[in-house]
Amino acid sequence: xxxxxxxxxxxxxxxxxxxxxxxxxxxxxxxxxxxxxxxxxxxxxxxxxxxxxxxxxxxxxxxxxxxxxxxxxxxxxxxxxxxxxxxxxxxxxxxxxxxxxxxxxxxxxxxxxxxxxxxxxxxxxxxxxxxxxxxxxxxxxxxxxxxxxxxxxxxxxxxxxxxxxxxxxxxxxxxxxxxxxxxxxxxxxxxxxxxxxxxxxxxxxxxxxxxxxxxxxxxxxxxxxxxxxxxxxxxxxxxxxxxxxxxxx
Ligand SMILES: [Zn+2]
Numbered sequence: 001x002x003x004x005x006x007x008x009x010x011x012x013x014x015x016x017x018x019x020x021x022x023x024x025x026x027x028x029x030x031x032x033x034x035x036x037x038x039x040x041x042x043x044x045x046x047x048x049x050x051x052x053x054x055x056x057x058x059x060x061x062x063x064x065x066x067x068x069x070x071x072x073x074x075x076x077x078x079x080x081x082x083x084x085x086x087x088x089x090x091x092x093x094x095x096x097x098x099x100x101x102x103x104x105x106x107x108x109x110x111x112x113x114x115x116x117x118x119x120x121x122x123x124x125x126x127x128x129x130x131x132x133x134x135x136x137x138x139x140x141x142x143x144x145x146x147x148x149x150x151x152x153x154x155x156x157x158x159x160x161x162x163x164x165x166x167x168x169x170x171x172x173x174x175x176x177x178x179x180x181x182x183x184x185x186x187x188x189x190x191x192x193x194x195x196x197x198x199x200x201x202x203x204x205x206x207x208x209x210x211x212x213x214x215x216x217x218x219x220x221x222x223x224x225x226x227x228x229x230x231x232x233x234x235x236x237x238x239x240x241x242x243x244x245x246x247x248x249x
Contacts, residue, residue, distance in 0.1 A: 040105055040114075041098045052105070052114045062092040062099060063125070064249075074247060077223055081230045083240045090122040091246040093219060099246045103219055106154040115154045115218070118245055119161020126243075127165055134241060135211040136171035137163055138233075140225060141200070143177045158245055159216040168214065174204050175229060200228055205236050212239040220247040 036045035041057030053061075074087040091099040102118060105111040126132050139155035147153050159170050179199040215229055226242055234240070 040101050051117055052102075052111070057098060058121075060098075062094060062097060064089050064092060073249075074220065074223070074242070074244075078226065078230070078242065081227065081234060081240070083234045083237055084230060085239050085241055087220075087242040087244075088126065089220065089244045089247040090118070090125060092249045093246040094249075103246060106157075106218060107150070110151060112152045112154075112157055115152075115157030116161045119158035119163075119216075120165055121161070122158070122243070122245060123162040123165025126162075132166055132168075132214070132241070133212070134168050134214045134239075136208070137166070137168050137214045137216055138174065138229075139170065139172055140215060140217040140229060141172065141175055141177045143180050145180065154218045155216050158218060162214075162216060162243065171207070171213075174202060174207055175200050175232065176203055177201075199225075200232055202232055205233055208233055208236040210238050211236075212241075213237050214241045214243055216243050218245050220244040 037050075037052075038045055039050070039054040039057050040052050041060075042054060044054055046052075046054055074089065078084045078087055091102070093099045093103070102114065106115045106118075137159045139153060139159040141147075142150070142153045142155075156170070156172060159172075162168070163170050177199060178201045213233065215226060217225065220226060220242075226244075230240055230242075
């Protein structure tokens with residue numbers, strides 16, 4: 001019986017790959033030893049398998065405790081939109097609290113992986129409390145110029161994490177943001193509401209006819225963004241669930 005031996009070049013190529021991987025891991029551990037990643041909450045060095053937050057800070061995050069992350073205040077707030085069946089939020093947004101540090105990290109420190117990670121945690125928390133079903137997850141889009149500047153859309157990264165845990169596909173080809181964002185912090189509530197008119201445009205909203213969708217955003221502040229998107233897709237879809245990583249209590 002003859003045994004086909006792998007060619008000598010293939011063996012040396014495999015060995016080289018193995019060696020490169022090992023060196024990569026050693027180098028990463030070495031760098032982590034000299035410059036340890038620090039917790040964004042308490043700044044203590046993170047240990048292996050911790051990302052962005054140490055275990056203590058993660059467990060002390062201000063989670064919404066009501067069943068299924070259901071946010072009663074927001075559910076009432078959006079109740080005038082007939083297709084909105086529920087509003088769920090993961091973290092309570094407090095001034096100068098840890099949730100604010102997380103959101104700031106997503107928006108201004110380019111922490112793309114943090115957005116994905118928080119999406120996964122949110123998704124895991126939702127699946128542990130029951131099954132959330134929908135045809136699509138739709139992340140709220142950024143204006144293309146802003147997305148290019150930031151390098152990513154934090155809501156899409158959160159949606160990716162949610163998608164992994166909920167098993168619901170992302171559809172980010174139906175809405176685009178056509179108006180640049182104004183500096184919201186300098187506007188009062190009424191001005192913010194007025195500025196939402198015509199901010200979003202449907203591209204292929206007919207693809208949503210009869211579908212149940214989950215809208216995903218990093219934070220709900222005035223709710224004007226969500227209302228604008230709900231009004232845009234509402235006439236097409238059968239049901240809307242709103243998920244936000246954070247909102248005020
Ligand atoms: Zn910490």
